[in-house]
Each structure stands twice: as structure tokens, then as C-alpha cells.
Amino acid sequence: MYEGKIIKFYRKKEKLTQEQLGEGVCSVTHISKIERGLTEYSPEITVLLSKRLNINIEEELANLKNLKIKLDYWHEVIISRNMQEALRINNELANNQLFEISEHVTYYKLLQAKFNVIKGNLKKAKKLIEQIQVSHNHLSIYETNLFKHILGLYYMSIDEHIKSVDTLNSIDFKNYSDPSIYYDLGAAYHSVHSPVLAYYYAEKALNFFRKTNQFLRIIDTENLMLIQVESDQHRDFKNTVEQYENLINLCELCNAPDKKAKVLHNFAYEHLRREKYQRAGQLYKESMELKDRTSTLYLLSLDGYIRSALKGKFLPQEELQMLVNEGLTIATDSADTMYESIFTLHQFSILQQEEHYYSYLATKVLPYFNGNGYTMIAQSYKRDLFNYYTKNGHTKKALEIATSMINAEEF
Structure with a gap:
């Protein structure tokens, strides 16, 4: 045959x-x-x-x-987040012409979609998802659950976090043999501010990753769990420092600079929110040095570094201006409207142009954030605007912002 x-x-x-x-x-x-x-x-x-x-x-x-064996191995590698090996297999499979006559062509498309979501190639992932949706009724039980998992990851990537939680929870766990789903559920619950459920599912994932010696996933999961624990404001910060330093050491042992960059960024944030601005700045800078300077992840840490410097006043205005210009250039070149907005706000802050700052925030930035589902980012900016309006006696505008925050369950 x-x-x-x-x-x-x-x-x-x-x-x-x-x-x-x-x-x-x-x-x-x-x-x-x-x-x-x-x-x-x-x-x-x-x-x-x-x-x-x-x-x-x-x-x-x-x-x-042997196509099925190769596809199963590729899936294992994707789950373990060994992205260098996953990329190698992706390239090898892309040159295999026999998928066209194989009964595993749908499984291949599903794994392609999952690989591209994780890699951040969302346009390609969306196209594959749309192709799979056409024949969705013909998927096996396992493929149906795998597809839901991919959709959950995709929704998380485009900041539709409630959709992500609902989709991941619709998976039939009895007929789906990928325990890493628990990590993704934990991350999804973290995104909708549910630390207890986020910790619960992350801990289930951690047990699996430890049993299978998936050290890169252990780093991710312990990092996620640590973020949930840090929601407790009364926790001894010495314990936090010790756990983050242990994670950083594990990243170095695993030769995982991308993981180390992420851990450093989160460690920096914990210092920033405790008003330890100089140390936060040092950690943000270390994180930036491990990242691609044209990436969104780099801009994320650059934003944190500038915030730390503005609040801690440890950089001269000229250097701050250079950093903002760098951020604006990268954001413009990559057509990243969100970060163009954020670095423009930093520009107004450096120049101490308070009225321009809050006018731009109210008329440009918040409408964009609200219209594109960036509710978490919008939250702190709305509070800033509310405080500004209150301080300056703009009662009606302050009430409008407060109502907006209450309606979004952010206040």
C-alpha cells in the first residue's frame, strides 16, 4: 500500500x-x-x-x-523547550515531501502551530490554526485536545488571557498526555491575577518536570511560582533574594542565557517595587545584556531600567535621553505601538513636561491600551492619571477614570 x-x-x-x-x-x-x-x-x-x-x-x-516517530520526538523537544533542537527538527521536517501523502499531516500542522506560537511567530501560527479549524471536526480525541492547548497558548500570546484560561480548562485531561499543560494553565491564571490557582498548577507541572529532569522547564516553573509567592507583601525579602540567586545559578549551570535574562528581569522588578531602585537598575541592565537588542523582551527590561533610574535618580538626564531614544528607535523600527507610547511617556517625564505627559496619556496611550486588550499595563497608568486629576482638582475627569477602573475590576 x-x-x-x-x-x-x-x-x-x-x-x-x-x-x-x-x-x-x-x-x-x-x-x-x-x-x-x-x-x-x-x-x-x-x-x-x-x-x-x-x-x-x-x-x-x-x-x-518513521514520520510519526519523528513527530513525537519533535513534540517532546518542544515540550522540554529545547528550542535549538526543535528548530533543527523543524527545518528537517520542512524538507520532507512525504507529509502530503501521510496520515499524520494534521498532527504535523498542529506541531508546526505549537512551535510557532512558542517561538513568537504569531502570524504563521494564526495561519496554521485557521487551516486546522477548517477540518476541526475530523481531529482525533488527542488532536482535539492538542489543538485546544495550542489555542490556549495562542490566546495568551495575544493577551486574551480569559480566553486562554477558558480554552485550556476545556481540555479533557484524561485523554491528553502532556503534563506541561499544567504550567501553561498556571501562567494563564497568573495573567488573570489568580495567584493561588497559578501556584497550584505550576506546582503540578514542577513535579512532572523534576521527574523527567527537564531543567529548563524547572527554571520556568520555579520562576512562575516565585512570582506568585511574592504577591505576599509580608514575605521576608531575604528568602526572595536567596531563591532568585539559586535560580540564576541554575540558569548558568544549564547554560541558558535566555532563562537567566527572564529571571534577572523578574528579580529586578521585585527590587523596583520595594523601592530599591539602584539594585533594580543593575539587574535590569544585566537582563538587557543577555537579550536581542531589537526584541520586545529587550524593550521590556529597558523600560524597567529607565523607570528605576527616573525614580532612583541615579542617571544624568543626558544618559536617560539616550536610553529613551534607543527605545523609541527600536519600537518604531519594529512597529511596536505599545512601546512607542511608553517611551514617549518617558520622554515627557525626563523633560519634566507634566501637562504633555498626562494629556498624551489620556488621549493617546490609554485609548490604545484599552482598545488592544492591554489591561494589566493600563492599570497603573490609570491610577497615575486618577492621582493627577485629583491633585489638580479635575474632579469630573477623576471620577470618569475611577468609574472606568471599577468597571474593569482594576480599582
């Missing part, structure tokens, strides 16, 4: 008719039956047809039969 599929595939690829392929070997009728798997045929005929198509039928058969 597989031989017939392969022969038909390469015959069409070579743009040969059945008559042309079978000339001097066998009849058109026989070729037709071979391709449809309706007849027995001698190895000699297979060899002759393979030579005419310039293929090694044994190698092609092994390739077709």
Missing part, C-alpha cells in the same frame, strides 16, 4: 502519466492498481518503477513509516 502511494506521489511530481511511467514495464491498468493498493506486484516491477522515478523505494518507505 505504502509503495503505491509513494509511486503515485513521485509520478505526479515528475508530471508523468500512468502510461509514461509503465511504458515497457507494465500496463496502465496495473500501474493504477499498484497506486491504489489493489494488487500484488513483484519486487522487480517496484525496482523498475523506482529507477524511472529516480528514487530509492526502501528509503522512501522507511521515511514514510
Whole structure:
């Protein structure tokens, strides 16, 4: 059966008719039956047809039969977040033409979608998701749950966090054998400000990652759990420092600079919110040095570094201006409207142009954040604007902001 599929595939690829392929070997009728798997045929005929198509039928058969094994291995690598190996396999599979005649083509598309969501290639992921949705009714039970997992990750990536939580919770856990789903549920609950559930699911994921020695995922999960614990304002900060330093050491042992950058960023934030501005700035800078200078993740830490410097007053105005210009250039080049807005606000802060700052915040920034679902980012800015209006006696405007915050359950 597989031989017939392969022969038909390469015959069409070579743009040969059945008559042309079978000339001097066998009849058109026989070729037709071979391709449809309706007849027995001698190895000699297979060899002759393979030579005419310039293929090694044994190698092609092994390739077709091993596709599922390769896909399962790719999925394991994606789950473990070994993205260098995942990229290698992605490139290898992309050159495999036999997916077109394989029964695993949908599974392949699902893994492509998952890989691209995790890599941040959201346009490509969305296109694959839309293709899968067309044949959604024909997915197996496992594929249906895998698709929901991918959708949950995708919604999280585009900041539709409630959708993400609902989609991930709709998975049939009894028929889905990927325990890393618990980490993603934890991250989703973190995004909707549910620290107890975020910690609960992260802990379930951590048990799995420890059993399977997935050290990169252990770093991610312990980092997520630490963020939830830090929601307790009465926790001894010495414990926090010790745990973050242990995580940083683990990142270095695993040679995982991307993980270290993330941990450093979160560690910096914990210093920032405790008004330890100089140390926060040092940590943000260390995080920036490990990141691609054109990436959103770099801008995230650059924003934190500028905030620390503004509040801690440890950088001269000229240096602050250079940092803001850098952020604006990167954001503009990458068409990142959110960070263009944030660094423009920093610009007004540095120049001490308070009226321009709050006018721009009210008329440009908050409408953009609200319209694009950036509710978490909008929260602190709304409070700033509320305080500004209150301080300056703009009671009506302050009331409008307060009402908006209450309606969004942010106040």
C-alpha cells in the first residue's frame, strides 16, 4: 500500500502519466492498481518503477513509516523547550515531501502551530490554526485536545488571557498526555491575577518536570511560582533574594542565557517595587545584556531600567535621553505601538513636561491600551492619571477614570 502511494506521489511530481511511467514495464491498468493498493506486484516491477522515478523505494518507505516517530520526538523537544533542537527538527521536517501523502499531516500542522506560537511567530501560527479549524471536526480525541492547548497558548500570546484560561480548562485531561499543560494553565491564571490557582498548577507541572529532569522547564516553573509567592507583601525579602540567586545559578549551570535574562528581569522588578531602585537598575541592565537588542523582551527590561533610574535618580538626564531614544528607535523600527507610547511617556517625564505627559496619556496611550486588550499595563497608568486629576482638582475627569477602573475590576 505504502509503495503505491509513494509511486503515485513521485509520478505526479515528475508530471508523468500512468502510461509514461509503465511504458515497457507494465500496463496502465496495473500501474493504477499498484497506486491504489489493489494488487500484488513483484519486487522487480517496484525496482523498475523506482529507477524511472529516480528514487530509492526502501528509503522512501522507511521515511514514510518513521514520520510519526519523528513527530513525537519533535513534540517532546518542544515540550522540554529545547528550542535549538526543535528548530533543527523543524527545518528537517520542512524538507520532507512525504507529509502530503501521510496520515499524520494534521498532527504535523498542529506541531508546526505549537512551535510557532512558542517561538513568537504569531502570524504563521494564526495561519496554521485557521487551516486546522477548517477540518476541526475530523481531529482525533488527542488532536482535539492538542489543538485546544495550542489555542490556549495562542490566546495568551495575544493577551486574551480569559480566553486562554477558558480554552485550556476545556481540555479533557484524561485523554491528553502532556503534563506541561499544567504550567501553561498556571501562567494563564497568573495573567488573570489568580495567584493561588497559578501556584497550584505550576506546582503540578514542577513535579512532572523534576521527574523527567527537564531543567529548563524547572527554571520556568520555579520562576512562575516565585512570582506568585511574592504577591505576599509580608514575605521576608531575604528568602526572595536567596531563591532568585539559586535560580540564576541554575540558569548558568544549564547554560541558558535566555532563562537567566527572564529571571534577572523578574528579580529586578521585585527590587523596583520595594523601592530599591539602584539594585533594580543593575539587574535590569544585566537582563538587557543577555537579550536581542531589537526584541520586545529587550524593550521590556529597558523600560524597567529607565523607570528605576527616573525614580532612583541615579542617571544624568543626558544618559536617560539616550536610553529613551534607543527605545523609541527600536519600537518604531519594529512597529511596536505599545512601546512607542511608553517611551514617549518617558520622554515627557525626563523633560519634566507634566501637562504633555498626562494629556498624551489620556488621549493617546490609554485609548490604545484599552482598545488592544492591554489591561494589566493600563492599570497603573490609570491610577497615575486618577492621582493627577485629583491633585489638580479635575474632579469630573477623576471620577470618569475611577468609574472606568471599577468597571474593569482594576480599582
